[in-house]
Structures are given as structure tokens and as C-alpha cells.
Amino acid sequence: MEFRILGPIEARGSAGQARLAGRKQVALLAALLLRDNQVVPVERLFEALWGDAPPNAAAAALQTYVFRLRQCLEAVEPGAGRRLTFSSGYRLAVEPMELDLAAFRTHAGRGRAAAAAGESEVAAKEFHTALNLWRGTALPGLPGRYFEAHAARLTEEHLAALEERIDADLAMGRQLEVIPELRSLVAAHRLRGQLHGRLMVALYRAGRQAEAIGAFHDASAVFVEELGIDPDPALVELHQRILANDPDLAAPGEAGRPATRNDLPGDIADFTGREAEVQRLVAALPDGDAAGSAVVIEAIDGMAGVGKTTLAVHTAHHLVDRYPDAQLFIDLHGHSTGQRATDPATALDVLLRALGVPGERIPTGLDQRAALWRAELAGRRVLVVLDNAEGAAQVRPLLPGNPACLALITSRRRLADLDAARILSLDVLPLPDAEALFARIAGRPSAAEPEAVREVVELCGRLPLAIRIAAARLRTRPAWTAAHLARRLREGQRRLTELATGDRSVAAAFALSYQHLSGEHQRMFRLLGLHPGPDFDVYAAASLAGASLAEADRLVEELVDIHLLQQSIRGRYRFHDLLRHHAGDTARAVESEARQQEALRRLVDCYLHTLHAGDRLLYPQRPPVEFGDRVDGCLTRPLGDQTEALAWYDAEHPCLFAVRQLAVRLGWHERVWQLAWALDNFHRWRGHLDDQLAGWRAGLAAALLVGGQDIQALAHRRLGDTCARVGEHAEGVHHLRRALALAEQADDTQNRAHGHYTLAQALERQGDDRQALDHATRALALYEGLGNVMWEAVALNAVGWYHARLDDAERARDFCERALVLFRQGAQRAGEAGTLDSLGYIAHHAGRLDEAVGHYRAAVALYRDLGDTFVEANTLVGLGRTHAGLGQREEAGEAWRRAFDIYRDQHRAEDAERVRRLLDSLGP
Template identity: 40%
Template sequence: MRIRRGAALAAIAVIGVVTTTLAGLVTNVVSTQSRWPPWLRWLQVRPWLSFVVLGAVTAGLAALLAVLDDRRSGRRDGEPPARTGDTADPPGAALVLRSLPRDTTAFTDRSAELAALRDSVRTAQEAASALPVHLIDGMPGVGKTALAVHAAHILSERFPDGQLFVNLNGHTPGRTPVQPGEALAALLTAAGVPTHQIPVGDDIGAVTEARAAMWRSRLADKKALLILDNAAGYRQLEPLLPGGGGCLVLVTSRKRLAGHEEVILPVDALPPRHAVELFVRLSARPADELDHGVLNELVRLCGYLPLGISLLAARLRHHPSWSARDLYERLVATQDRLGELRSGERAITATFDLSHRDLPPERQRFFRRLGCYPGTDLDAYAGAALGEVPVAEARRHLDGLYDDHLIEEHPGSRYRLHDLLRDYARGLAAEGDDMDHLQSVQRVCAYYLCALAVANGHLVRSGAMVPPPPDGARRLETPALASRVDALSWLENERANILACIRRAHGLALYDTVIRLAVAMAPFLRQAGPWDQAVGLHRTAAEAARRTGDEQALANALAELGVVRRFMAAYPDAVAALDEAVAHYDAVGDLRGKADALNQLGIVWYLTADNEDAARAQTDALGLYRRLGYRLGQANALADLGMVWRQTSRFEAAMETQSEALAIYQELGDRYGEANSLRDLGVVHRILGAYDLAARHHRQAFDIYVDLDDREHQAYALNEQGVVRRLTGDPEGARAAHRQALTYFTELGDRYGRANSVLLLGTVERASGDAAAALSRSEEALATFRELGSRGGEAAALSELGVARGMLGDPDGAAEAFARGLELLRALGNRYGEAEVLNNWGTLLADTTPDTARDHFRRALALARDIGSPSEQARATEGVERCDRTADAG
């Protein structure tokens, strides 16, 4: 890049010199008849010298431009240019991340610790060596997090690819430490990885390892800074560490987590002088008005901890009439009252108690209720539900607690308690009525149910069941969620808090609440994942339903579990869950639930090409939907049944049922269903050779998916468009469509769709004559289909593999692939695929063994005539004629 820019600038300089010379010559000729001013006459007398001077000036300006350009780019020698499009990142991925909390005003000094950290980072970066992990440890309230955040803000320019903050809840009261797999999911999401692409599964160790590998890959060539706050132990940390040496990791913990490659930065209590300086600054009192002897006692009683000092200083700031001695006397009295505490806790807890007692009674009550909150952070709406107050009042309480240093502010108008203050608030709540704690949890769960009902209005399809909010909860205020984007953003922010509420409700035996929240979260987790989180949620709901003997709720939880298992391609588990759901729906007489579960079972069996079972399940579901008069269900079952008929080469039946489904979708205004039916009808028309009609259907489907912002189905439509373009002589258009589909499937984590795109790209390469590329792509797709248990995909990949091997001069390998493919296709009842493979095999043998080839072509011809496929019929007819010509010539 430097060489190219230098050459361009040199060219500019040369052009400038030449232009200057020509302009000078013309000017000199024109001016020979006149006398120039005395101060310019030397240029007229010595024109060539003037041209040299002017050329040098031009070259100098070009050089100056280059210097300024380098400075503006902000790059040093040896640094790579800024990337405008990194192919390692999927579309929409965030390349620069900023999630640091706000730098605290309570930070003071720590110059030695900061200097040690800066020197360590500078030394490693200048030596181009790997940055070590820096462990910041110390007692609670000493300011470990504040130091890490302050240092991160100072060092942010050295790590331009982003700064991330993760609270691991290692010592958070009432919260279990965050598991490495959960933390990795959050980090990958923050780094721009779509949740569908994040690895999932039942083997926690394997999933954590896969996510850790993806995380290391994302940061392999990055310079990023990561704060892992409140760590419980090294085992929790290790999977989260980036693999590359260009990232700085700051870890805070109450434990000493020394390892062989880390730098330890112990944080002790503040020196007395710095503690007094912090107190004076935060109290907003002139230093000369304060009794420094009393100040020394105050900070001593706080244990010289920044958290306690900031709380005490806030008390003095909010009471202008108090003196430092007044504050001291109150603190001593409070400390004496709490004398039963251990000496290490007494001072800081006394500070909390003094701060709490100074609050107005209604704010004291609000603060106590925060101790009942199961989540980590909250906004004014959740606070209003907890405190049983209007949102405006909750917002005032939260702002007031922030001003009093009893709560921390986080981005997005959200708040959280420091771990020690959370523990203190929980203690206050425990001193009260147990029913108050239970009712606080019930209220916040009711709030989330109300807000989820609003969010789900933007997520679920028209006519689908949405769980209503609990009775009497409609008066609760909820955020304004005006669009699908608003709903998804709110859900992503509240995901961890809602799941924490479900766990707390389960622990309090609030089983009905657990069931309701699980149902309400299901639509979001279906779409956003990670699906292993959804599996855990629905298993919890199923357990709650079993405890209460609620068969209806149990059936619903199992049905949702089966759907998520299908998304994860865990097909046997999906079938088991859905089968059990059908049995429970039968037991309670819920025909709608049973029909939905049968419809989902049929989809699973379609995906595994168990076509007989798939057709029976969809037919049974259709009968139930018709009995109930549920039109959307009828359309869904008809559409899915049409796909089964198409997969088994019953094309007339496929068009009939799919057309009926399309009419119902259009009648209901269900554009999602309409697009699906259009796409599948396009596939049937393409198989039957009606390419124009197929292209039109695929284009209509794609346009609807774009309107719905459904990128996964856009990818499926793109693949179908690509197939039609290849068959109509547009290989470049086909390649572009399949590549775009591949990008979308990779981004979304749809392994089946990705494998299909890879296989179709291989088909385009094969048709273009690049057999080696076709072979590679076919082998990749085959491996994925076998891993997923997709026999239909495996058969299609084997067919392409056979063609590629034949083109590369491996007839035995080709015959092996064709034979295995035919075996699968016959078992699946896919006669169109069987005819296609027989034609491919006949083409391979036509020149060497025409008699065998003729037999393959004749069998393909019979199949193609039977199913009405003109394309395969034409191929088979031409193949037979070719074999006859070869035999006659011989």
C-alpha cells in the first residue's frame, strides 16, 4: 500500500513539474515583448533556472502531502492499514467494541499500580511479545473494579479494536458465578457473532471449548482490551482468555489467582493521605473548613476503603449544616450498634448503615426492595414493579440512590448494586417480612410477563398463541416497544435478568410463574438463541409442570423443547420430546396443541427424509386443524405436506397442496407463509422445467423475505434462484446467488443451509469445468450432511461427488458414490433424484461401456416419464441415442 501511494505521489510530482515547465515556457515567450517588474526580472532572464525552482517546489509539496497523509492515517511504520472489509467477520459484525462502564469520579491516586500496568503493556508491545494477563486482587470495597475501568480508559488508544467489560459474578450475593460457556456466548454476541452461529449442545464441556475456539479466532488479529470483573477462580477465566498476544486482559477478584504467566497487581486500602484527599474532593467542602484530625478518624473507621469513603463524603455533601465531627459521631454510634460483626466488616457495614438511615423512609423501603431483585441490573420499569411505585417515582429513587453512591449507573439508563451493597440490601430485606420478599419477586415477574406480552406482539406470527399477562398485572407500566427492533433490543438487554427471575421463582416454588415466563420467553429464544439456553429453560418449565401435576403446561414445555431440539439438528431428541407432548395433549384433550406438535413432528421427519411418517403426521395435523377451523394451522400443514410430496417426487400432489396453502396464507395476510409456499412451488416448477415460472416465484418469495427482514429464508430463496440461473445458462448469476446465501447461512449458524450452499456452488463449478473445486465442495457438504444425519442431503452430495470424480478420471470412485447415492434415494422414495443420478452415471459410462450406460439411461427415462420431469427425460433420451451411435460406430 505504501509503495502504491508513493508511486502515485511521484507521478503527481512529475506531472506538476512538466506542467510548470510548459506554463513557464509559454509565459516567457509571451512576455519577451515586455519588461517584468524588477523583483521578477531574474526569472525572465534565467527561465530554465526558474523552471527548476518551480519543479522543486512542486515535488516538495507532494512530499509534504505524503507526510500529512501518513499523520492523518494515524499509522506507524509497520502497522497494517485500516481494514474496511475483513472477510473473517460476517456481515453486520461489530469490528470496534465499546462496553466499558463510565470512569468513576471516586477514583484517586493508585499511581504506582497504574504506572506498573502501563510499563508492563508498553514493554510487551514494544518488544512485540504477548501481553500477559494482569490480575488485580484485593479485599471487597478496595476499588479493584474502579482501577481496572480507569486503567482501561487510559489505555484505550493502545487497543483500537475495542474494550469489553464482563461481570463474572464470582462473589455476587444471591447469584451463582457465570459459567464460562455463558460468558463466552455474551462475548461472542458483543463481538458481532449472530446468536444462531454460537455453538450449542448438551455436552457443556464441548460447547464451552467450541465457543472458546470461536472467541480466540475472533480476537486472533485484534488489539482489544478485556476486563473480566469479579472472577471466582482460574477455571472460570481460562476459556475466556484470547489466544493472540495482542489483547490485554485485566482480571479483578477477591481471591489470589496467581499463575505462571500472569502479572499480579495487588490493590490495598488507600494510604491515609490519599484517603483524606478523596474524602475532601467528594464532600465538595473546602479543605480549610474541615477538621483534619476528624477526617483522619473518619477514613480510618472506613478502613481506608474507597467505597466507604465515597458514601461518607456523600453524607456530608448532602447535609450542609453538618460538620465533620457531626458525621464522625453518627458513624461511631452506628459502628457500636453493629459491634457483633467481624472487625474486617464492621466499618464498611457501619458506613452502609449510616447512608441507609440518612435516606427518606420511602427511599429506604425502595432500597430494601432492591435486595429482593433476582437480576443483576435493572431500569426504572423493573424498579417500579419491585418498589410498587410509578415509574417516574422509581426513576427519582434510582437517581437519588446514585447521587448517594448506593447504586452504580450503567449504560442505557440502567443501574446495579455493588456486590457489598447488594449483600447489605439483601440483609435488610431478610430482616423484614418473608411475604414482602416473596411478593417483590412476584411483582417483578408479573412486570416481565406484561412486557413480554408486548414484545411478543412483534415477534410471533398472526394467529399464534401469545401467553396473556397475569390477572391484575395490566396496570403495570411497561417500556414503549413500537417495533420488532425495539422488542429484540429490550429482550437482549433483559434476557439474563428474566432467566434469573425464573430461577428465583423456581427456588421459591412459584411454579405457575416459572411456566408462564418460560412460555413467554420461548418466541425470543427460538429466534435469537443460544438454543442450549432455551433447552435449559424448557426443561425447568417441564419440571415445574411435573411438580404441580399440570399436564397442559408439561405438554407445552415439551413441545417447545422439541422445536428447539429440531433447530439444533438433534432430531432423535426432538422426536422424543414431541412424541411425549402429543401424549400429554391427548390426555388433556387439547386438539390444537396436539395438532401443533404433530406438525412439528412432521417437519422433523421431513428433514430426516422419513417421508412416510412425515406425510402421516402432517395429514393427521391437517385433519385436526380442519376440525377446529384453524385456518393458519391448515395452511401450515398443507405447506409442509406439499414439501413431503415434492421430496417423494409426487409433483402434482405437491402443487395442489402447496397452492391450497398459498391461497389460505394470502386470505389471512400471512406473508411469511405466503413466501414459503411461493418458494416451494418454484422448486416444483423448476423440476418440471417451467423455469420462467420458477424464477418468478422465487423472486416473489425473496422480496417478501426482504420485507420481513428474514435473512435465513432469504438465503434459501437465493439458493433456489441460483439453481434456476445455472439451468438457464447464467453461471455467474448462479455463483453470486449461492455465495450470498452461503454468507447468510454462515452468519446465522444454519449448518444445513450452509452445506446446501456449498454443494450448489460445487455444482456451478462442475458445470463450468472446474472439477477439482467441485470435488472439494462436494466432500465438504457430504461431511456436514452425514454429521447432521440428513440422508437427503447426503444423497445429493454423493451424486455431485460421483460426477466430479468421473471428470477427474476416477471411474471406480465415481461408481461407488453413485451406487451409495442410489441406495439412499430409493430408500427415501426420491424418484427424481434417482433419475438424476442414473443419468449422471450413464454419462460417465457412455464412451467406455455403452451397453451399461444405455441401461442406466433407460431406467432414468422410465422414472422421468413416470414423475413428469421433462429435464431428466430429455437427458435420458439423448443418452440412449448417444449410446446407440457409439454402438453403431463400433
């Protein structure tokens, strides 16, 4: 488990983040975590939850909140509910370092111990680790004196650790890095004299004595104006020492010695963002003479145009004082137009000459040059930027051997095989930084057209190179607006063409990466560009390429290593949006129309046949439909059980939608209706009714073109059922009657039975329970004649349900109990859940409320286990009504809140509003 209170309050387990329902439950968890592993008296919990005015039934309410908290913990980590125990109060068991507050205090304590021992670097690392656990203010959103007092104490702990971390940084000579941070802290905590003092020391050590004196006068003015007192005597004494140039205030080491050589390109004037990345790059650097035992190697990798060189050069400029003997820069041309990568021997010749080594002293052999390079760096503090590296083999001979040196390497390839290197994989810019960069380059404030600027940077994929080009085009075209630029970029096939100006082009940068690939990597890259969805797994990649699973896995992982693909979560891959355009354009330019069609056929069949296998797991009693053999080269993903099938459906849902649209666009009519059929149950279970409706509209159109009478009847029936579910009743009944007529024309008993059963459901939604019962009874007779026990059970439950709706409780119960026996004999849990729901309804309306609760709870548990959230929500509404009938307001509210959440997530607005009114009826 992982518990967090240093920011938004969270509990996480192996199944993800716990869903804490309401402020009271959050407050309960926070109160327990503030005294983790200790018994918190009930009275103290009353104070945390209700302040000075607990309700009369506070004890019972607390028990309910504890019960719900156990359920929340159990839902994300099996067995976690047992951590919360009672013994004259409640105690939450937390393992060491599971709680961010405990981890913060542990690391801060280690930092203080290291500082006391004079180990400033260790202290700084520990304090950095401790402070990184803070994600905002502690205990946010919890009002009342109880939590306000705790939050104030925790804030003080945070500030103290922050000051001690700054002391450790200053002890290592990092005054340049901490000055901007100290200015922000002083502005936020104007009356904290310790921060003013640290800012004065940092400025003085950076050689900015006048600014240090000015900082003292600023502090004095604050204390006089706001408190009417003089500054602290310690601050006055520090001011006097600065005036006297006290040598004891000087920075450790020899910072400030002039460099002998600086080959760095100029820093970027409009450099924007990347504060966290810069901080990470400098966080573990040695401070002058107190160097570590190994040279520091920072390898920055990322896709073309993400700003690797810009970041390296910007960071290097901030480190000039730390590496005063030389700052060297060399472009290794790992990805350069019309130029081969620089071989290591040539690079060493350039670097040695930059250090002043005469040409006659430079040996010819690579090993000898590398040895001389390391010897020249011995005893020096030198920063080396090795830009645009092709790979680890190219840079290994160029690495310093002196721990007082730093190597900054940039590459489009992830240099995981470079020993001892710290890897920083650079991502695109966060949205605020992307907007700020665009505004700075365009020379126009983004506030003038905020929505248009946001759209432009999103269309640029927040890629710095693309943003720079787009902003430069806007700056040089006064007649354009950001909205006009966005419209031009929005035209998908023109986007890469638009992102070019002068000698800069996003497409050209991507083309360089593509040209450096092997033939098999190039083919995989461009075929993946044909995938219509937002991401994909290795089975889809293998099918597109007609490759084996092992071969596809190797290729896509290697494309990840060179940042032509991204792996956001394990096993799923995606393109950066602009790279997707480039890959697709390349595929259309290189692959023939026939080869593109073959690749897409394999992809569609990969999804279709995996869907078919998954559907058999979700609904095994459903009459199967034969899809025929899949095309050669198509791989289907094996699905072990229902849980795995649902997880795959959920992960692939956006891709399945896109694949269906692809099949429609290409006119593959047979695949269109088959995809609608294979997705039908998943869409219903998860409440994706709009997708289901669109799928069956396309599916019916396709079935009318290529399907026989049985397929047309099926498509009419499924479209009719979906229309009825979304409230299109007239259209729904029309399609259902058409399906029934086709089944009767063909004398197809099974489809006649299905038609009557589905029509009964549609008529019920129109409020015609009498006709619904008639059709359900006909369906039952037909199923009995077919000898299909499971469908007979389905119809029995339906007949029982409609009898219940017509107030014939005894007959209703008889039919439903017969259905329940058959479902349990056949281990059909979905049917069992539906029948238990019916029995709950029957018991409720017969006044047997305790019995109804039992049935409803059993049904909810089954639906939740099955993953059928669509029907689970309906059952939860019935459960809530029964609890309300028993006067159990907390339990009713809990059931209705869960139903409301599902309805809201599934965009079932009318249902959500109905439940909201039920919740309002409970009162405050």
C-alpha cells in the first residue's frame, strides 16, 4: 500500500487508487494516518470528522465510515481492510515507508545526521528526497481546527527541511542554483528571517555583494513596515560580516576562477520551462574539491525536436562556475543531414586540441588518444557536452576519467548500455510551458487568443521544435492570427508541411531519424503509421507487419529506444502525434496500395478474432456467429478468462472504435457487421451506448448489402434493442418487428424466440408491461421447444419480471426461482445476477425488505465481479430504495452514490439526474 497526506490525500494499492467517497471518509483516513500505527480514540475521531458538534448518532456514523473505508482499501489491495482495527479506538496499520509523511521524516532525519557529520552531499540528497514527497499543501480540503493545527505543524516541518536542504546546497557551493529559489521563498514568507539570511549568504558567495546588502535592506523594510520592529540581531550581524568581507562567509572550494576555454554555443534567450529537468541534472553533481569517486555522466535522450541540445547547453551555462577549467562542446553528428556520424578518434582529436594539446602530441590510435584525453583532464574541472550522439559505442572513448568532470550527452537513442550514466528521457513540454514558449517566440501575449494558442501548441504535440517553427511563422506574418494558424495546422495532411520555415522543418528532423533505421525497422515504423487508433499492443504491430510475435516485440522495443515510439504503460505503444503523421505519410509514399490493404486486413482480423474469443468468455450462452478463417499473417491475442477479456476490451476500446470506422471507410461490409456483433456485449456491459448505436447502424447497412436473411434479422434485432436502450423507442420497435418478421419468413425458431424476447424488453421501456409479458411468454415457449436450457432460464426470469411489474408477486416469484435454479446449475453468473435482481424487486414490493436487501446485494456482487457496470447501477438503485424503506439512510446513500457515479461515467444523464433526486431526498 501507499498512503499520501502531503498533498491530496490518497491511498493506493496494487489495483490503483482507492475511491474515497466524500469529505468525511477522507477526513477519517487522514486522522488515522496522522497517528499511523497508533490507536486513535473515538472522541478524537469525532473531533476530526465533526469538530465541536458531533451528531447524536456519531458512533454509528463513525462505524459506517470505518466500514466503507475498509471496503475502499480492500478494493485496491486484497487484505488491506484488515489493517483497520478497533481496540478502544481505531488503528490503521502502516508498514515502514508506506506513508509519505513517515518517509519524509525518515529522509529529513538522515539529512540532519549527515549535515551534522559534515557530509553535505549526502545531506542534500536526503533532503531532496524528503521534499520531493510533497505534492502540495498538507491535508488540503479538510477544514476545522483539528486539521488546521496539524497542517500548520506539517507546513513548519516542510519549511524547516527546505531551509536545511538549502544549507546543504550552500555548503557544496551551489549558491547560483539556490538564489532564484530563495527569492521565491522570501517573497512567499516575508517575515521568516532565516530565509532572508540564506539569500544574503547565497548572493555574497556568488560574488554579488551589493545585491546581498540590498537583500538586507529589503528585509529590514519588511520588518519595520509589517511588525514595527528592527530585523533579528543575527541578520544585522550577518550584514556587518558581508560589509567586512568576512572570509568565513566565502564559498567552499575555488568557485569563480576564470575558465581557460569555453566552446559552448550561446544560451537560448527564450528558454522556457524544464525547471525540474535542470534541477535533476545538477542534483547529484560534485561540488568542486569534494568530488565523488566516479565521473558524473548525464545522458539526455528524446525524440527529434524535443529540445535535448537546448537543455544541455542551457544547463551547461548554469554550471560554468562549477567547472572553471574548460567548457567544451562537440557535435557528434549522430543524426545530421548529409553527414556521417563523427568517429571517436576524430572527436578526440578535436577535444584534445580544444584543451591546447599540440597536434604533434596527439597519437593516431583510438586507445592512445582516449588515454591522453583522460590524462589531460586529470586534476581539472571540465564540463564536456557531447551532442547528437549516435550511440554508446561512439561516446565511451570520449568520457572523462576524472570525478571532478562532467559529461553531458544528448542522443535520440536511449543510452541504457552506457555504464554509470544517469539517463534523462526528455518528454514534450507541459501545456503551460508550451503556451509560454509560443508566446515568447511569436511576440504576442497568449492571453489575447488563449484557446487558439492552446490549440496550436496541442496540434504541435507540445514539441519544442514544432512550437518554435509555428510561432516563428506567426511572428513573421502580422496579418495572421493564432486562430488562422490553428486552422491551417488542423488540416491533417498539411500539418507537417506547415511546420517548416527557412532551414527548419519538423518533417526533415523526423526523416533523419527514419533514414538511420535498418530496413526492417523502417518497414515496421511506416506500417504502424497506418494504425487508425491512438495506441496499440505488440499483437497489432505483428499483424500489421505480418511478423512473428517475437520479431514484432523486438522491433517496437527498439523503436522505443530511439524515441520513434513511446510506451506510456507496459505493453502498449503510441506515436507522438506528429510522428504518427510522418509514419503514415511515409507508408503511403513507400507501400503500394495493395500492400497497405493487406496490412490493414491483417490488423482488422487481429481485432475481430480477438473480440470474438473475448465475447465467448463474456457471454458463453450467446449463440455463436462464424466469422470464417482469419487472413494469413494475422495474430490474435490469447485471453485467459473473463477478467482478462474485459481488461483487454477496456484498453483497446478507442482502437476498436477506430478499426470499425476504418472498415466502414474501406467498404469491408462483412467485417463491419461482424465488428458490431463482436463488440455488442462489451458496449452494453460498459454502458457505451452511443458507440453501440453507431456500430449497429453501420452494421445493419452492411448486413443489408452482404448478409443473408439470418444476419439481417440479427442486425435489425440488435439495432432495435440498442435504440430502445437509448430512448429511440419508435425506431427500436420498428427494427425489432422487422427482425421478427424476417425470422418468421425463414421459419427460424431460434431467431423468432430472440425476437420476441428482445421486443418484450423494448415494450417494457415504453411502459407496456402487458405486451412485454405476452412476448416474453412466447419466447419462453419457443426456447422450451428448442431445448436450450440457458435461454429458457433467461425467458423464465423475463416472464417472472413482467408478472412482478404487473403486481402478480406469487407467479413472478415462481418463474424467477425456477430460472435461478437453472442458472446456478449451468454456472451462468450473469443470468443468476439478473434473476437475483428480479427477486429483490419482488421481495421489496411484497414488503419483505430484509430479504430484498439480501437478493440485491448478491446481484450487485455478481455484476461487479463480472464487470457489468451498466446493469450493476440499476440494481444499486433498487438496493438503495430498499435500504431507504428500512430507514437505513447511510446505506441507501452509499448505494445511490455508487449508482450515480456509474451513470455519470457512462453519460446516462437522465438516470444520473433521477438518482441525484433520490440522494437529495435523504437530506443533509
